[in-house]
Amino acid sequence: MDLALETDQLGKRYGKRWALRDCSLHLPTGCVAALVGPNGAGKSTLLHLAVGLLRSDAGTVRVLGESPYGNTAVLSEIGFVAQDTPLYRDFTAAELITMGARLNRRWDAALARNRLAQLGIPPGQPVGRLSGGQRAQVALALALAKRPRLLLLDEPVASLDPLARNNFLRLLVDSAAETGATVLLSSHLLADLERACDYLIVLNAARVRLVGTVNELIAEHRHLVGPRHGHHPIPGVTAVVQADHTERQTTLLARIHKPVADPAWTMREVTLEDLILAYLSEGDTQAGHTEWEVSA
Known part of the structure; x- marks a missing residue:
């Protein structure tokens, strides 16, 4: 399997706090992957390590088989759109395209x-005067003009209205299909990711909680509804991700390795949103009591 991105026990620390820890994952080439997690989960840190903006404090990260930090050869194969879509606001879109041709050895103006x-964006207007959606599209077009083998996007649609988000994601998916680029898209907007992505990485509390193709992950999980459940094993269930109990009934989101044959349990399919929310709530997100001093 060819890999666009792979990490092994990757970690990055700021002072005493680990922003990313024990991060191990594989991203196959050709995927459009969603990177999901709450604020502070380590998503931006992972992307910045992948594009060589940060050096790891533990473990390794490899992009297209090589370490990205200080590696101009592999960095030329990466496109990156940062969270605030930074552009020279006084430059026009046409001027940015011209500048890109001078800075990149492979450039498709x-x-x-x-x-x-196609998007009706004026070539002669300073990008600082464009709408947020238009600036995001300019940033994406510049990243794609680099003809990257790996395209990394850090919350590029967070501030866009629904129409602008739809246009952005449609262009992204079409471009990935056309060029064969692998895409890793960080976002909180689960409905948008479900339409655009075929691979999923869930980060929480600085660690990877779930990784794999969307279809395989959904097939491996089920809602189970049955009588009030203790902690005895259920044949067919590999792990219980989330459990809700009433006095007489238990509802589980479980990872299964075969259909649950016990007639006491009813199986229901899960959605991508069900899966993401269950794994996000699974992590250790509570601060220790020792970190808080409560005055009498």
Whole structure:
């Protein structure tokens, strides 16, 4: 299996706090992958390590088989759109495309011009005067013009209205299919990810909680509804991810390795949103009591 991104026990620390810890994952080439987690989970840190903006404090990260930190050869294969879509606000879109041709050894100016023309973005207007959605599209077009093998996007649609998000994601998916680029998209917007992504990485409390193709992960999980359950094993269940109990009934979100044959349990399919929310609530997100001093 060819890998666009792989990490092994990757960690990054700021002072005494681990922003990312024991992060091990594999991202196959050709995927459009969702990177999901709450604020502070380590998503931006992982992306910044992958694009060589940070050096790890533990473990390894490899992009297209090589370490990205200080590696200009592999960095030329990576496109990156940061969270605030940083652009030179006084430059026009046309000027940014011209500048990109001078800074990148492989540059498809025609691709960028065609994408922006299709979106009706004016070439001669400073990008600082464009709407947030238009600036995001300019940033994406510039990243795609680099013809990257791996495209990393850090919350690029967070501030966009629904129409602008839809246009952005449609262009992203179409471009990935056209160029064969692998995409890793960080976002909180689960409905958008469900439409656009075929691979999932869930981060919580600085660690990887779940990773794999969307179809396989959904097939491996089920809601189980049955009588009030203790802690005895259920044949077919590998692990219980989330459990809710009433006086007489238990509802589980479980990872299964075969259908649950016990007639006491009713199996129901899960959605991608069900899966993500269950694994996000699973992590250790509570601060220890020793970190708080409560005055009498």
